[in-house]
Amino acid sequence: MTKVLDIPKVNAKNMTEKEFFYGHKACAGCGGSIAVRLALKVLGERTYSALPAGCMSAVGFIYPQMAFNSNAIITTFPGSASMAAGIAAGAKALGQKDFKTVVFAGDGGTADIGFQALSGMIDRNDDVLYICYDNEAYMNTGIQKSGLTPYGTKTTTTPAGKNIPGTITHKKNLFEIIAAHDIAYAATASIGYPQDFINKVNKAKHVKGATFIHVYASCPTGWGTPTETSVEIAKDAVDAGLIFLAEYEDGEYKLNRNPKEFKSVEEYLKKQGRFKHMSDADIQCVIENRDKKWERMRKNWL
Amino acid sequence: MKTNKIFISGDEAVAQGVKLSRPHVVAAYPITPQTITVERLSEMVEAGEMDAEYMHVESEHSAISATMGASAVGARTFTASSSQGLLYMAEGLHYCSGGRWPVVMMNANRSVALPWSIYGDQRDSLSLLDSGWIQVYVEDAQEALDMIIQAYKIAEHKDVLTPMMVNLDGFILTHTYELVEIPDQEMVDQFLPPFETPNKMSFENPKNLGFSSRPDDNTEFKYQQNEAMFNAIDVIRKTDEDFTEMFGRKYHGMVEEYMCEDADVVLVALGSVCGTVRVVVDKLRAEGKKVGLLKIRYMRPFPVEEVKDLAKRVKAMGVIDKDISFGYEGTVYTNVNSAISQIDKYVYKSNFVGGLGGRDITKAEIEDMYNKLYAGLENKSEETVEFFSLNVEGND
Structure with a gap:
């Protein structure tokens, strides 16, 4: 693997002015589109993007208005990892060099329907960077629960009522499931910490083989938050400890951010329409689950 | 070479x-x-x-x-x-x-x-x-x-x-x-x-x-x-x-006709069963019967012109289907029938469904199909669809 020190740094000062994802029809304040835009600026012109059915493909490829300035393709919903793997294999077989193949898939497209193909892609160590932009539900179809929808969330398929308080399962432990494949590089990120995300994309860009980034990406439409707070709320989630920033590299976990104190979970939740109904007991359940996770991470990853 | x-x-x-x-x-x-x-x-x-x-x-x-x-x-x-x-x-x-x-x-x-x-x-x-x-x-x-x-x-x-x-x-x-x-x-x-x-x-x-x-x-x-x-x-x-x-090898494009030039009664089939049908055609021809085989090579695009052309020249056509579209008939038959219906002429038609799940289609069964086509033609019957060699009470 290329040593981190050898990789030229990318930041707001030296990042390309060129836009690769531009003129799309995403909602105002869309976190997913921020993740795609930043990642493509880091990856550059020689990139093949593969996107399954989902928000970013729905807003980016409406013939004849194409929003990607570099090569991009919509894949089947379950087949983004395998189509990207085919792109990488085909381009390699044709003798192409110095390019990157990247997937941008949502939480449902990654943790649910696309998971089998993703697991196969990592198993084969195909030369693909897989980025999951996680807005915590099937937003493109109108806010339905996915495997990464957190406990308590009200969605259109997990309505909160007298009998069931919304989503009653916690988020799938996606990052560790991916790491368990012994992948060369995996990371979590948030659009609330853009430089950290940029660094991780930049690192993955220079790794040959399968890599994975799970980036937390807010969705004002699905979350019931003001459009201008998208970056802030994605930062709040990290600061409240509900989302963690970590890496898996050379067989080791690394916790990138280990705050002494967490910001209020309740405040984070109450800012969002999707959590407004939550009882004190449900909020306590979220906090307990967070604490259990951090105890384990601090014990094993530090 | x-x-x-x-x-x-x-x-x-x-x-x-x-x-x-x-x-x-x-x-x-x-x-x-x-x-x-x-x-x-x-x-x-x-x-x-x-x-x-x-x-x-x-x-x-x-x-x-x-x-x-x-x-x-x-x-x-x-x-x-x-x-x-x-x-x-x-x-x-x-x-x-x-x-x-x-x-x-x-x-x-x-x-x-x-x-x-x-x-x-x-x-x-x-x-x-x-x-x-x-x-x-x-x-x-x-x-x-x-x-x-x-x-x-x-x-x-x-x-x-x-x-x-x-x-x-x-x-x-x-x-x-x-x-x-x-x-x-x-x-x-x-x-x-x-x-x-x-x-x-x-x-x-x-x-x-x-x-x-x-x-x-x-x-x-x-x-x-x-x-x-x-x-x-x-x-x-x-x-x-x-x-x-x-x-040097010739496959005849969309379809292959076998002994169809002067045929009255033909069977239409796909794939390996065509080999068996050819043997039966040879036997019946030796007995003086004017039978032939239309081997459909392409199901898509469908050889409409070839099927119509043959239908104009023959009196009866049977279609072997190693498939069934439940609630209707064999899919090959539906396609062949649609082409035949485009010509203005009576052709006796029959659909033989069988050979499912690996069951052999024998020479005797194929000979029986030709015989049924002759009988149907003689009686000027309506088209028939049957599961052949059925071991249970069927829709015979």
């Missing part, structure tokens, strides 16, 4: 045809009775005889997905499947034809569960006739090998750009050994030039592919796809002629 004949199975013949066609990427998932093909291809890649990326995909869905991805950057690709695997690919089959990626696949025709059966019939591919793939059905291992080579030439033609499925009957062809002539690589290279397409992503000319279309445009895309399929008819005929000129 140099000849190089080896004794191999249908599956192995397909692998030889693939190797000669020089694909860049092979992605396949094992399923009986296709497995030997992918094993041989893996061995060829390992031995360095074949310069291809072999992708060990974790499912058929990923097999078709990966080949589409590779095709979308201009690579030549191959995949293979059968039965449940083909059905698992179904989403990708439609996707691939809509994307106009000329992927070539081998399908080992096998029954579809439930009940489980690893043995042959043609319900798998026939249930996917509308997925937009060119479908050819072969009769022996030699034809399987030759059609893989032809498939690339047809599918990749600029006026076609449509994926193609080469179907061979599970076990009867996939696992039966024959003496097969292996074409010379240099001649294949001459026959099949490298794949060139404008429909690809590249760094010189970046593209967004696999896009959405609004109601304003969707019908036009589907119209173009349908036109491409019709364009394939001439390309299929020309490719077969060119193939004959270069390699």
Whole structure:
């Protein structure tokens, strides 16, 4: 693997002015589109993007208005990892060099329907960077629960009522499931910490083989938050400890951010329409689950 | 011409045809009775005889997905499947034809569960006739090998750009050994030039592919796809002629007529059963009966003109279907019947459904079909649809 020190740094000062994802029809304040835009600026012109059915493909490829300035393709919903793997294999077989193949898939497209193909892609160590932009539900179809929808969330398929308080399962432990494949590089990120995300994309860009980034990406439409707070709320989630920033590299976990104190979970939740109904007991359940996770991470990853 | 004949199975013949066609990427998932093909291809890649990326995909869905991805950057690709695997690919089959990626696949025709059966019939591919793939059905291992080579030439033609499925009957062809002539690589290279397409992503000319279309445009895309399929008819005929000129073997394009010139009564069939029908035709001809066989090679595009042309010349036509469209009739029959209905003449028609889940279709059964066609013709009967040799009380 290329040593981190050898990789030229990318930041707001030296990042390309060129836009690769531009003129799309995403909602105002869309976190997913921020993740795609930043990642493509880091990856550059020689990139093949593969996107399954989902928000970013729905807003980016409406013939004849194409929003990607570099090569991009919509894949089947379950087949983004395998189509990207085919792109990488085909381009390699044709003798192409110095390019990157990247997937941008949502939480449902990654943790649910696309998971089998993703697991196969990592198993084969195909030369693909897989980025999951996680807005915590099937937003493109109108806010339905996915495997990464957190406990308590009200969605259109997990309505909160007298009998069931919304989503009653916690988020799938996606990052560790991916790491368990012994992948060369995996990371979590948030659009609330853009430089950290940029660094991780930049690192993955220079790794040959399968890599994975799970980036937390807010969705004002699905979350019931003001459009201008998208970056802030994605930062709040990290600061409240509900989302963690970590890496898996050379067989080791690394916790990138280990705050002494967490910001209020309740405040984070109450800012969002999707959590407004939550009882004190449900909020306590979220906090307990967070604490259990951090105890384990601090014990094993530090 | 140099000849190089080896004794191999249908599956192995397909692998030889693939190797000669020089694909860049092979992605396949094992399923009986296709497995030997992918094993041989893996061995060829390992031995360095074949310069291809072999992708060990974790499912058929990923097999078709990966080949589409590779095709979308201009690579030549191959995949293979059968039965449940083909059905698992179904989403990708439609996707691939809509994307106009000329992927070539081998399908080992096998029954579809439930009940489980690893043995042959043609319900798998026939249930996917509308997925937009060119479908050819072969009769022996030699034809399987030759059609893989032809498939690339047809599918990749600029006026076609449509994926193609080469179907061979599970076990009867996939696992039966024959003496097969292996074409010379240099001649294949001459026959099949490298794949060139404008429909690809590249760094010189970046593209967004696999896009959405609004109601304003969707019908036009589907119209173009349908036109491409019709364009394939001439390309299929020309490719077969060119193939004959270069390699000597002739498959007659869309259909092959056997002893039909002066025939009164013909059977229509696909795939390996045609071999048995030929034997029965020879026997009945020796008895003075004017019988023939129409071997349908392509189910899509469908040989409408050829079927009509024959229907004008004969008195009775029976269709053997190793499939059933539940609640109606055999799918081959529906297609043949639709073509016959376009001519203004009485033809007695009958549909013989059977051979499902690997049951043999015997010479005696085929002879019985011809006899029934003669009887129906004599009585000027309406068309009949029957499951033949049924062991339970059927709809006789």
